[in-house]
Amino acid sequence: KNQVEQSPQSLIILEGKNCTLQCNYTVSPFSNLRWYKQDTGRGPVSLTIMTFSENTKSNGRYTATLDADTKQSSLHITASQLSDSASYICVVTGGYQKVTFGTGTKLQVIP
Amino acid sequence: DTEVTQTPKHLVMGMTNKKSLKCEQHMGHRAMYWYKQKAKKPPELMFVYSYEKLSINESVPSRFSPECPNSSLLNLHLHALQPEDSALYLCASSQAGGSQGEQFFGPGTRLTVL
Numbered sequence: 001k002n003q004v005e006q007s008p009q010s011l012i013i014l015e016g017k018n019c020t021l022q023c024n025y026t027v028s029p030f031s032n033l034r035w036y037k038q039d040t041g042r043g044p045v046s047l048t049i050m051t052f053s054e055n056t057k058s059n060g061r062y063t064a065t066l067d068a069d070t071k072q073s074s075l076h077i078t079a080s081q082l083s084d085s086a087s088y089i090c091v092v093t094g095g096y097q098k099v100t101f102g103t104g105t106k107l108q109v110i111p
Numbered sequence: 112d113t114e115v116t117q118t119p120k121h122l123v124m125g126m127t128n129k130k131s132l133k134c135e136q137h138m139g140h141r142a143m144y145w146y147k148q149k150a151k152k153p154p155e156l157m158f159v160y161s162y163e164k165l166s167i168n169e170s171v172p173s174r175f176s177p178e179c180p181n182s183s184l185l186n187l188h189l190h191a192l193q194p195e196d197s198a199l200y201l202c203a204s205s206q207a208g209g210s211q212g213e214q215f216f217g218p219g220t221r222l223t224v225l
Contacts, residue, residue, distance in 0.1 A: 034213065043115070043201050043216030044154070089153055099214070101153035 002027040004092050004102035012108045017080055021105045023073040023090030031093040035064050035075045038087045038104075047075070047088075080109045114138075115217035117202050123223045126192060132220045134185040134202030143185040144214065145177060146201040154201055160185060192224045 004025045013019050025033070032051045036044035048057045048064040050073070057064050061078045077084055090102035115136045124130050134143065142161045146154035159167035160179040174196075176188040185202055199221055203214040 036216075041199065041219070041221060043117075043203075043218050045216070046213055049213055099156065101155075104151075104153055106151075 002092070002094060002098065002100045004090055004100045006088075006090050006102040006105050008105060009103070010106040010108070012110060013080055015080060015082055015109050015111050018076065018078050019080060019107065021075045021077075021088050021090075021107070023075070023092075023102055025071050025073070025090070025092045025100070025102075027071075027092040027094040027098075027100050029095045030068065030071075031095065033064075033066055033073050034091045034093075035062070035073075036089045036091060038089055040086070044089055077107075082109050082111065085109045115202055115204055115215050117200075117217035117220050119220060120218070121221045121223075123225065124189065124192065125225050126194070128192075129188070129190045131189065132187040132200055132202075132222075134187075134204075134217055135183055136204040136215070136217075137183055138204065138206075138215065139182075140204035140206055140215070141182060142205045143179065144203040144205075145175075145185070145187050146203065147196075148199040148201055148219070158187075189222075192222075194224050197222055197224045 007022045034049045035047045038044040047062050050066045052068050063076045066073045085108050087104045087106050089104045092100050118133045145157040148154040156169050157171045158177045163179045174191050178186040199219045201219045202217040205214045
């Protein structure tokens with residue numbers, strides 16, 4: 001069964017600090033992995049997308065990594081800001097258009 | 112225009128009402144999606160339209176009826192809903208029905224069924 005698990009479930013950090021969110025998946029075959037940011041009550045917004053051959057991709061203060069061998073990805077947020085408070089969802093696309101959403105990590109950045 | 116719009120933003124309806132959710136995109140995307148999201152849970156796929164034809168129905172109850180009038184519009188018709196159907200309903204679109212297309216999400220419609 002295709003699964004995407006994220007950790008931690010929730011995280012509180014001080015403004016200005018860095019943090020790393022984890023995503024482990026069992027989706028096979030694998031097509032791509034995306035990280036989305038979702039503010040409460042809003043639709044998800046894409047941060048990064050990586051295919052099998054890519055192992056690092058950055059978008060401003062967000063850097064995603066992918067290890068296709070171990071089926072793990074991480075999202076590193078540098079110098080966090082209050083506006084980074086949101087849920088971060090790892091989404092893995094496999095074969096036949098099948099998209100599997102992760103359970104999400106709720107991040108809260110406090111002053 | 113790189114936006115997916117959804118109307119209304121909020122909807123409150125009784126169990127005997129009939130209402131519709133609307134979604135629109137002008138990015139030339141040929142795949143459109145409906146998701147249901149409960150609080151603190153990831154979105155759950157309901158329907159996928161590819162080139163205006165229903166390609167995936169994830170065993171959704173018939174009280175939810177999707178419609179794709181043209182390549183830019185996607186509707187979700189609601190009838191005889193239950194209180195447990197209250198959720199955030201998200202629409203998304205992508206360039207193609209295949210797995211490579213990044214999905215762009217709308218802001219969602221917050222539905223409350225009384």
